[in-house]
Amino acid sequence: MKKFKLLFAALLFVFIGAAQQPIKFHSIQGLTILGRAFPNQTTYRRFPDSLESLLRKPVWQFSTNSTGIAIYFESNSKQISAKWKTGDKASYPHVAATLVKGVDLYALDNKQWYYVGIGKPNNPVYQEASIIKGLDGSVKQFLMYLPDYETTDSVVIGIDSNAMIQHVTNSVFANKKPIVFYGTSIVQGASAMRSGMAYPAIIERGLQRETINLGFSGNGLLDSMLAVIMSHMDAACYVIDCGPNLTPAMAAERTLPFLKLLRQNKPTTPILLVEQIDYPFARFVSSMDEKIKLVNQHFNKAYTTLKNEGDKNIYYLPSKGLIGEDGEGTVDGVHLTDLGFYRMANAIKKKLQTILK
Amino acid sequence: MKKFKLLFAALLFVFIGAAQQPIKFHSIQGLTILGRAFPNQTTYRRFPDSLESLLRKPVWQFSTNSTGIAIYFESNSKQISAKWKTGDKASYPHVAATLVKGVDLYALDNKQWYYVGIGKPNNPVYQEASIIKGLDGSVKQFLMYLPDYETTDSVVIGIDSNAMIQHVTNSVFANKKPIVFYGTSIVQGASAMRSGMAYPAIIERGLQRETINLGFSGNGLLDSMLAVIMSHMDAACYVIDCGPNLTPAMAAERTLPFLKLLRQNKPTTPILLVEQIDYPFARFVSSMDEKIKLVNQHFNKAYTTLKNEGDKNIYYLPSKGLIGEDGEGTVDGVHLTDLGFYRMANAIKKKLQTILK
Known part of the structure; x- marks a missing residue:
């Protein structure tokens, strides 16, 4: 599959072209984070720290996985990448690492969400991946799901240095309870x-x-x-x-x-x-x-x-x-x-x- | 997931019962092997060795994976397990080990094939797994797919010590070219x-x-x-x-x-x-x-x-x-x-x- 990767990379290079902007990484501060149990939580955990003492230990531990947590933003970048830090405990023969530690990007198109790309986890803890290149540069809404079966300790989003990333101004999720x-x-x-x-x-x-x-x-x-x-x-x-x-x-x-x-x-x-x-x-x-x-x-x-x-x-x-x-x-x-x-x-x-x- | 495994094992124990026959492992000699390119091949490779010198190296190497190769047999055992030896080269974040190195068992029921169980690969090379327990003991046709993205160097099938395993007498695949x-x-x-x-x-x-x-x-x-x-x-x-x-x-x-x-x-x-x-x-x-x-x-x-x-x-x-x-x-x-x-x-x-x- 290594050969295939090379071939695929070569194809992408040929068809997507070489004239790319340099990437600039942005903090996700100010962006909406979906999927956490209570308002005003600050981490990528499903529950606030205050609940730890109330829960059975395994429930608390699994609740620290960033399962279902997604970053909701808009950008006009032609490429999206990410750097994120994960835990490194979970490994199962019947689960791919892309679920355990990967990120998964969707975009809104004609009022529906469509798959854009994943960030593959290639390392034990410090992950970095190009998720998509060759977008058209129009402003789009994105939803980036964090790792499903591990903790996410930090995440930054990379975009073209001349592009913007911001809080979604016209949220499709607004005014609806979860x-x-x-x-x-x-x-x-x-x-x-x-x-x-x-x-x-x-x-x-x-x-x-x-x-x-x-x-x-x-x-x-x-x-x-x-x-x-x-x-x-x-x-x-x-x-x-x-x-x-x-x-x-x-x-x-x-x-x-x-x-x-x-x-x-x-x-x-x-x-x-x-x-x-x-x-x-x-x-x-x-x-x-x-x-x-x-x-x-x-x-x-x-x-x-x-x-x-x-x-x-x-x-x-x-x-x-x-x-x-x-x-x-x-x-x-x-x-x-x-x-x-x-x-x-x-x-x-x-x-x-x-x-x- | 470890806890879950324990719980699941406990549930299986309670509901499937403890009165099991000891397992006896059988060579697959005499059983039909589907999925190889030519008749009279003897290994779990897709091509015979004679083709190695004719193929580009990566094609030959991938052709040694047991992709699509399945053992077709019938048995009246109430449990099926397997021991199999795999290669240990392939590992990808976007592919689960169950595809790369696992075995996958189906049975014929009402003239259709249905999933029965997998043998999870829990080791680098020497795999051993219980695939299913609690079957009804009637004679059934089984199809066991070998690992998809690795070589299979050997395989034996485990059944109840008082049960039989044999060549399928009434093959649903007979008289049809592949x-x-x-x-x-x-x-x-x-x-x-x-x-x-x-x-x-x-x-x-x-x-x-x-x-x-x-x-x-x-x-x-x-x-x-x-x-x-x-x-x-x-x-x-x-x-x-x-x-x-x-x-x-x-x-x-x-x-x-x-x-x-x-x-x-x-x-x-x-x-x-x-x-x-x-x-x-x-x-x-x-x-x-x-x-x-x-x-x-x-x-x-x-x-x-x-x-x-x-x-x-x-x-x-x-x-x-x-x-x-x-x-x-x-x-x-x-x-x-x-x-x-x-x-x-x-x-x-x-x-x-x-x-x-």
Whole structure:
């Protein structure tokens, strides 16, 4: 692939041309940062430091990953690059480094978000990458997702030395409360190929509404503390997708109390309870099929209880077809690929459109 | 994710149960191996050793990867595991290790192939993994794809000590010539999450017809020698997908001579010439958009020339919609994710169905 890289670089050089401006790097101060749980946070972490002492240690640790956090800016540069510093703990055979430590750039075109380029992580900690060259130099809105499965300690954005970068003057996200997603490694984005393909990020672009990703790998355990914290967030809707981390007993014990705790402070905010996805291998392993059905029965019971108690803003999404029915949506039977995430995002987006209309 | 692994393992233990047979490992001698270019090959390489001296060095080196090679067997075991030895050269930020060095297992159910499980590569060279546990013990056909971007030097399959593994008695692939795919890193499978999601592998399962993957990363350069070699393969159809590695000048010079060389020995075998896919970032980078259009104009000219000369078995697939039009099918603007491969496989499969009917 090294040879290919050389060839590809040569092609880019030939077709994009050599007459480029020098790059100037800019601090992101003054730009909008999407995806953090509370206003006035200053780091690229999902939660403010004040919550550390309230959370189980692994939840806190995963919450320091910059999952779902994106920098929203506008620029007229013909090239975009970035330097960013990441953590260096996470490495998995079924997850590409581009998801763990990469940055992922989208631009608005004809009122829709389109992929522009990624910044590949080529180093343990100090990353630097050219993301795109050869843009037309018109002013565009950009959304740059930070690393999904590591911390981001710093980031600067490089543009043509004669170009501008600034706060978006006409935000497509303005005046809409965010959607909060709570769940497991799947909500967190495993195993998308890049940060923008975690399903909450796909929904963010599709609905043009900020999403906040509270996916905590292996730790979507319906902790009471999460319900309390989430109930203090100013959300348009809560999406709860914890099934894959729960035993049937945990689902039976925790679901209704979690929802009621969330309701204490947010009596009418829509809540969408998502069933555990049908793992493709459950087609062949009846014990797993039964486990999933049991968890979902307990979810359904909690949903029905709230509904019967008069809650008009509790919603339910069955697992059927969520990641397709051909068994091709995962890498390891559990974690979704870009194909699985695309399907799941479409199903949840459709449901959210009816809830938020 | 370590915690999650523990939890997941605990769940599996609880739900799949502890009463398992000990594993016995079996040589794959006597089992069918799909995906090699010529009959009577003995290794897990795509080409026989005799071709080494005829090929450019990088083409030969990539051809030693076990790309698209699958072991086809039947067994009544309730668990399947594998030990396999891989090379240890390839490592890319935009490719997961599960594609590079993993194995990927499918089973036939109701006459269709479904994902069963992967063997994750957890070591540099000597891999060992449990792929699935908790099957029902009925006799099933399995297809185990070997690593896509590395060599496989050896492989043994583990099953219950009281179960059988054997050559498939009623092969769904019997009496159908294979389809040969020639191309770049994309044909080779970058950046699917596992071997079974490279598009020739998806088509293999969809059409239930063997496919032979001659994708050579960075080296789909329409070498004359490849045309000669391919013309000696006993193929139902040739699919040529080299655009991403070609400059417009190379496409102009090489396409027609390559096709004519292939035709010398195979005057009537269907050939499907596939246009270069539209890289998503070409939406924003007009120079790349022009490069792609130029390459495809040269492809179209070669196709039209053959057609006008009376060739009734030359076919053409335009790029439009091949990987979708939402820009979401790649990891880095070039290499396809499982989403891009799924879309491309569907488009090419549909075309092949009309060609081979």
